[in-house]
Amino acid sequence: MIKVEGVTKRYGPATAVKNVSFNVERGEIVGFLGPNGAGKTTTMRILTGFLPPTEGTAAVGGYDVQKDPIEVKKRIGYLPETPPLYPEMEVVDYLRFVARLKGIEAGVIERRIDSAIERTAVGGVKDKLIGKLSKGYRQRVGLAQALIHGPDVLVLDEPTSGLDPKQIIEVRELIRSLAGEHTIILSTHILSEVSSTCGRVIIINEGRIEANDTPQNLTAQLQGAQALQLEIDGPEDEVLRRLRDVPGVNAVSCENGGGRLICRVEAEKDADIPRRLAETVVNLGWGLYAMQSLGLSLEDIFLKLTAHDEAPAGGEAAAEPETAEPAAAPAGEESE
Numbered sequence: 001m002i003k004v005e006g007v008t009k010r011y012g013p014a015t016a017v018k019n020v021s022f023n024v025e026r027g028e029i030v031g032f033l034g035p036n037g038a039g040k041t042t043t044m045r046i047l048t049g050f051l052p053p054t055e056g057t058a059a060v061g062g063y064d065v066q067k068d069p070i071e072v073k074k075r076i077g078y079l080p081e082t083p084p085l086y087p088e089m090e091v092v093d094y095l096r097f098v099a100r101l102k103g104i105e106a107g108v109i110e111r112r113i114d115s116a117i118e119r120t121a122v123g124g125v126k127d128k129l130i131g132k133l134s135k136g137y138r139q140r141v142g143l144a145q146a147l148i149h150g151p152d153v154l155v156l157d158e159p160t161s162g163l164d165p166k167q168i169i170e171v172r173e174l175i176r177s178l179a180g181e182h183t184i185i186l187s188t189h190i191l192s193e194v195s196s197t198c199g200r201v202i203i204i205n206e207g208r209i210e211a212n213d214t215p216q217n218l219t220a221q222l223q224g225a226q227a228l229q230l231e232i233d234g235p236e237d238e239v240l241r242r243l244r245d246v247p248g249v250n251a252v253s254c255e256n257g258g259g260r261l262i263c264r265v266e267a268e269k270d271a272d273i274p275r276r277l278a279e280t281v282v283n284l285g286w287g288l289y290a291m292q293s294l295g296l297s298l299e300d301i302f303l304k305l306t307a308h309d310e311a312p313a314g315g316e317a318a319a320e321p322e323t324a325e326p327a328a329a330p331a332g333e334e335s336e
């Protein structure tokens with residue numbers, strides 16, 4: 001459905017996107033995950049035909065974004081970072097305006113408006129001024145304008161940015177409900193967003209793709225090892241030595257926590273290791289008070305993959321899993 005091959009985008013001397021290639025199959029929901037300035041918006045703008053690539057090609061439904069921009073725009077609904085809304089217009093008038101702009105035939109315009117309103121559940125506010133809507137509802141109207149012409153593909157740039165936690169959940173559910181009939185690419189720098197919404201994640205950092213896989217595989221792939229934490233009552237030197245001797249264990253470090261040793265054990269991914277560790281501790285007559293698995297989260301992986309990013313001013317990248325980031329969305333939300 002979407003084919004991006006060797007796309008590079010330079011702004012003067014700066015390269016925003018470096019030799020990016022990926023495919024998206026029909027019906028997939030793919031998340032672009034990356035910190036501020038990673039190149040997510042630039043890639044999306046190229047894909048939607050709003051920005052020409054410096055090098056490389058992108059195609060949607062078999063149509064090249066540069067050679068057939070009109071065919072591409074028919075097939076794509078785009079929700080930019082700042083939705084192109086007019087605060088002084090009423091929702092339904094605005095959607096009618098967008099529908100005409102997109103060249104929808106007069107005979108079907110009202111039907112398309114009704115369907116977009118229904119899909120995005122904005123019926124209750126359809127006669128309100130956009131400027132008076134809450135941010136969550138404005139985002140829904142932004143989605144309604146993106147899908148009014150019935151595109152195969154939706155490209156959503158940070159669709160939950162600036163929303164409160166309840167609105168985030170609602171918009172995510174809305175996106176999931178659109179998934180059946182649309183192929184969706186969304187960008188975010190909130191990790192829980194991709195694991196909760198997307199079937200595949202493309203991690204992008206400093207203009208490059210660092211990973212492209214399912215959230216589950218990404219976790220597993222970087223988890224060739226396992227980490228465990230044990231709480232032990234025993235002599236530190238001896239504990240360290242004996243745990244390191246357990247077959248399959250690669251590294252052990254301990255620290256004192258409230259009179260007990262808190263030990264972190266890194267080992268091969270072998271289901272038998274917890275049992276061996278427990279036996280060792282118990283056989284030596286020490287107390288074993290707790291043992292837990294320290295799984296690598298998607299968050300760890302993201303940080304690991306983007307570790308060489310120097311994170312300037314607003315580099316809150318993965319810090320907030322559930323809440324919307326405060327940095328985005330400037331005051332005015334006029335059209336782009």
Ligand SMILES: Nc1ncnc2c1ncn2[C@@H]1O[C@H](COP(=O)(O)OP(=O)(O)OP(=O)(O)O)[C@@H](O)[C@H]1O
Pocket residue numbers: 011014015016034035036037038039040041042043189
């Ligand atoms: N019109 C432009 N002119 C010059 N540089 C630009 C332009 N647009 C973007 N850039 C630069 O390209 C890089 C990638 O920006 P982009 O907006 O694609 O990142 P992003 O991943 O969408 O970030 P964010 O999470 O902050 O939205 C940044 O370094 C940015 O400063």
Ligand SMILES: [Mg+2]
Pocket residue numbers: 040041042081157
């Ligand atoms: Mg962006």
